[in-house]
Amino acid sequence: MAMKQVANSAIKAIANSGSSSLLTRQLHASPGSKKIVGVFYKANEYFTKNPNFVGCVEGALGLRQWLESQGHQYIVTDDKEGPDCELEKHIPDLHVLISTPFHPAYVTAERIKKAKNLQLLLTAGIGSDHVDLKAAAEAGLTVAEVTGSNVVSVAEDELMRILILVRNFVPGYHQVITGDWNVAGIAYRAYDLEGKTVGTIGAGRIGKLLLQRLKPFNCNLLYHDRVKIDPELEKQTGAKFEEDLDAMLPKCDIIVINMPLTEKTRGMFDKDRIAKMKKGVLIVNNARGAIMDTQAVADACSSGHIAGYSGDVWYPQPAPKDHPWRYMPNQAMTPHISGTTIDAQLRYAAGVKDMLDRYFKGEDFPEQNYIVKAGELAPQYR
Amino acid sequence: MAMKQVANSAIKAIANSGSSSLLTRQLHASPGSKKIVGVFYKANEYFTKNPNFVGCVEGALGLRQWLESQGHQYIVTDDKEGPDCELEKHIPDLHVLISTPFHPAYVTAERIKKAKNLQLLLTAGIGSDHVDLKAAAEAGLTVAEVTGSNVVSVAEDELMRILILVRNFVPGYHQVITGDWNVAGIAYRAYDLEGKTVGTIGAGRIGKLLLQRLKPFNCNLLYHDRVKIDPELEKQTGAKFEEDLDAMLPKCDIIVINMPLTEKTRGMFDKDRIAKMKKGVLIVNNARGAIMDTQAVADACSSGHIAGYSGDVWYPQPAPKDHPWRYMPNQAMTPHISGTTIDAQLRYAAGVKDMLDRYFKGEDFPEQNYIVKAGELAPQYR
Numbered sequence: 001m002a003m004k005q006v007a008n009s010a011i012k013a014i015a016n017s018g019s020s021s022l023l024t025r026q027l028h029a030s031p032g033s034k035k036i037v038g039v040f041y042k043a044n045e046y047f048t049k050n051p052n053f054v055g056c057v058e059g060a061l062g063l064r065q066w067l068e069s070q071g072h073q074y075i076v077t078d079d080k081e082g083p084d085c086e087l088e089k090h091i092p093d094l095h096v097l098i099s100t101p102f103h104p105a106y107v108t109a110e111r112i113k114k115a116k117n118l119q120l121l122l123t124a125g126i127g128s129d130h131v132d133l134k135a136a137a138e139a140g141l142t143v144a145e146v147t148g149s150n151v152v153s154v155a156e157d158e159l160m161r162i163l164i165l166v167r168n169f170v171p172g173y174h175q176v177i178t179g180d181w182n183v184a185g186i187a188y189r190a191y192d193l194e195g196k197t198v199g200t201i202g203a204g205r206i207g208k209l210l211l212q213r214l215k216p217f218n219c220n221l222l223y224h225d226r227v228k229i230d231p232e233l234e235k236q237t238g239a240k241f242e243e244d245l246d247a248m249l250p251k252c253d254i255i256v257i258n259m260p261l262t263e264k265t266r267g268m269f270d271k272d273r274i275a276k277m278k279k280g281v282l283i284v285n286n287a288r289g290a291i292m293d294t295q296a297v298a299d300a301c302s303s304g305h306i307a308g309y310s311g312d313v314w315y316p317q318p319a320p321k322d323h324p325w326r327y328m329p330n331q332a333m334t335p336h337i338s339g340t341t342i343d344a345q346l347r348y349a350a351g352v353k354d355m356l357d358r359y360f361k362g363e364d365f366p367e368q369n370y371i372v373k374a375g376e377l378a379p380q381y382r
Numbered sequence: 383m384a385m386k387q388v389a390n391s392a393i394k395a396i397a398n399s400g401s402s403s404l405l406t407r408q409l410h411a412s413p414g415s416k417k418i419v420g421v422f423y424k425a426n427e428y429f430t431k432n433p434n435f436v437g438c439v440e441g442a443l444g445l446r447q448w449l450e451s452q453g454h455q456y457i458v459t460d461d462k463e464g465p466d467c468e469l470e471k472h473i474p475d476l477h478v479l480i481s482t483p484f485h486p487a488y489v490t491a492e493r494i495k496k497a498k499n500l501q502l503l504l505t506a507g508i509g510s511d512h513v514d515l516k517a518a519a520e521a522g523l524t525v526a527e528v529t530g531s532n533v534v535s536v537a538e539d540e541l542m543r544i545l546i547l548v549r550n551f552v553p554g555y556h557q558v559i560t561g562d563w564n565v566a567g568i569a570y571r572a573y574d575l576e577g578k579t580v581g582t583i584g585a586g587r588i589g590k591l592l593l594q595r596l597k598p599f600n601c602n603l604l605y606h607d608r609v610k611i612d613p614e615l616e617k618q619t620g621a622k623f624e625e626d627l628d629a630m631l632p633k634c635d636i637i638v639i640n641m642p643l644t645e646k647t648r649g650m651f652d653k654d655r656i657a658k659m660k661k662g663v664l665i666v667n668n669a670r671g672a673i674m675d676t677q678a679v680a681d682a683c684s685s686g687h688i689a690g691y692s693g694d695v696w697y698p699q700p701a702p703k704d705h706p707w708r709y710m711p712n713q714a715m716t717p718h719i720s721g722t723t724i725d726a727q728l729r730y731a732a733g734v735k736d737m738l739d740r741y742f743k744g745e746d747f748p749e750q751n752y753i754v755k756a757g758e759l760a761p762q763y764r
Binding site for chain 1: 423424425426428429431432435437438484485534535538539541542545546549550551552554555557558559561563564565566567568569570571572573574575576577594595597598599694699700701703707708713714715716717718719720722723724725726727
């Protein structure tokens with residue numbers, strides 16, 4: 001691609017120039033100097049509390065010195081909504097936009113149209129549904145994410161949420177902080193995970209890690225996906241393939257959503273599909289909020305058809321104060337956090353740096369990182 | 383033992399009598415008729431919400447019909463404290479006292495002295511530290527619990543609590559219910575469990591199940607106990623034996639307490655021992671509250687030396703409204719719940735029924751159930 005050739009030739013010129021300070025000046029002046037914008041959540045007082053807290057505006061993925069020393073311009077902000085936001089100001093001339101699923105810069109077709117210099121959209125993390133991928137593909141943009149960077153983080157978090165729901169943690173914690181003590185009020189709906197049927201909808205990288213972590217709990221494990229997992233892993237985890245999603249739903253005590261948000265999965269769990277689930281089902285969704293019909297979930301929690309719902313994904317994000325999931329019964333929600341542990345931040349910051357480095361050098365990214373490449377969407381987003 | 387011979391001969395007489403209605407009457411009149419008192423937590427409005435909710439006063443372990451049809455008297459109550467409580471009224475003439483760790487009837491030396499007819503103390507669950515075991519042994523009482531009945535329940539709960547602390551769940555949930563959204567306020571101290579060092583102090587039935595469930599998380603697993611675990615399990619889990627507790631403490635990111643409360647372990651984690659732990663340590667304690675020095679834990683949470691403390695055990699129970707653990711920072715506490723899931727209740731109710739049946743028949747209990755037998759304490763309580 002043309003943009004890579006430019007960067008590549010600039011790099012070659014620099015590599016031949018010898019001195020590193022000279023190198024920097026040359027880059028500054030060169031057509032290879034890029035405007036890179038990062039949209040992250042703001043840390044404020046929390047930034048100084050952890051030296052590894054790189055995933056916030058203040059931490060800027062730890063890339064500032066590295067980028068600026070190469071003559072690139074690096075703007076970071078959390079101000080991403082509305083016509084007067086900081087992001088909007090930079091849309092017309094940015095070359096690269098980095099964002100995260102935790103505080104996503106929604107890259108609409110309109111923004112893509114305005115972004116005449118835009119070449120590359122990077123997701124620091126996994127999940128690029130905040131980008132209008134079709135519009136990005138049509139505009140010839142490259143969209144890539146740090147595949148694998150936080151799959152362990154999310155799988156661990158899913159198992160935590162399964163246990164929180166099955167064992168009815170939240171009402172117990174409430175009793176403690178309100179000065180109460182009522183074991184019965186927790187116990188009447190607290191269960192062991194052992195022996196229950198857990199189904200994951202989607203058995204990609206995260207779903208597989210979840211199945212491995214569930215294995216010693218002696219559950220009945222089911223999975224639905226477009227394709228079967230590796231027979232070796234199927235044997236190792238004992239998970240059974242369910243080709244027909246609607247046939248799997250009524251079998252599950254616990255359902256975990258592990259699919260990307262695409263045009264096919266948007267709003268997929270509506271009133272009708274929830275009705276197919278077992279009464280009293282527990283749902284964990286760390287995938288994307290918009291896979292669910294928001295109001296249908298809230299209604300089913302109120303009626304008791306869903307006996308517990310936990311996840312860290314919402315639509316939109318940040319979730320507004322009046323989002324119904326904040327107020328529905330038996331929820332164990334958090335803001336979008338599972339993929340942005342300190343460990344995950346360090347991994348996806350390194351992954352973003354690696355891709356920027358390759359971009360500047362005109363090299364390809366690791367194949368699994370591409371979401372949109374040369375006008376084509378990755379299979380999971382088709 | 384004499385009491386067993388009586389029960390045994392009564393049973394033999396009944397077994398020979400032929401008709402079951404006659405049988406019942408005979409038993410009523412027979413010297414084998416026992417007064418059994420159960421002390422459980424009260425369910426109130428929660429009782430009717432689950433047909434399997436047997437562990438409460440109203441559920442009475444599902445034993446009422448069975449006991450009364452054999453001519454025994456069965457009193458259940460949650461009123462267990464003070465000189466005028468319901469329990470106190472029955473102390474002088476009860477034969478069997480059943481209690482649970484969740485709402486323990488504290489059986490002091492004084493109560494044992496008053497209980498002239500007392501023969502058998504049963505714990506519906508695991509952990510008989512609510513009984514003065516030395517006094518019970520001296521009085522020739524039998525103390526037994528349903529060993530194994532809720533070990534899976536507790537191990538699962540411990541893993542949940544490890545994840546809740548490591549991943550900093552509670553502040554995230556708080557944000558949701560207070561209308562807030564601040565990813566940074568969670569993320570700056572949220573980590574993956576992967577790669578961290580987890581040490582269990584005690585690797586008995588529960589500790590072993592925890593190690594097995596931790597295995598796929600790719601942690602560095604350590605354990606301290608009086609004896610090494612089975613080499614096969616050591617190999618399977620990769621857990622390393624640490625003979626010297628004080629040498630293990632500073633190595634652990636996460637410490638899980640899995641010891642019984644005995645005179646040796648009471649208050650064992652005081653200021654000095656907590657100081658030996660890594661700064662920022664996370665502690666999970668579903669064993670017994672009194673193993674910790676209450677104020678030392680609260681102080682270390684306030685100073686940040688302990689970065690998170692989660693458990694379901696307190697001293698005393700119910701925890702008073704002013705218990706400092708309710709108010710210390712970074713706690714993820716609940717009332718005593720982990721071993722009283724619905725699944726656990728069904729198992730320990732069955733175990734109590736089995737032991738009562740054997741008691742009436744003059745048969746021995748399963749050997750592992752005995753805590754005090756013929757004046758001797760079980761090894762873990764010595």
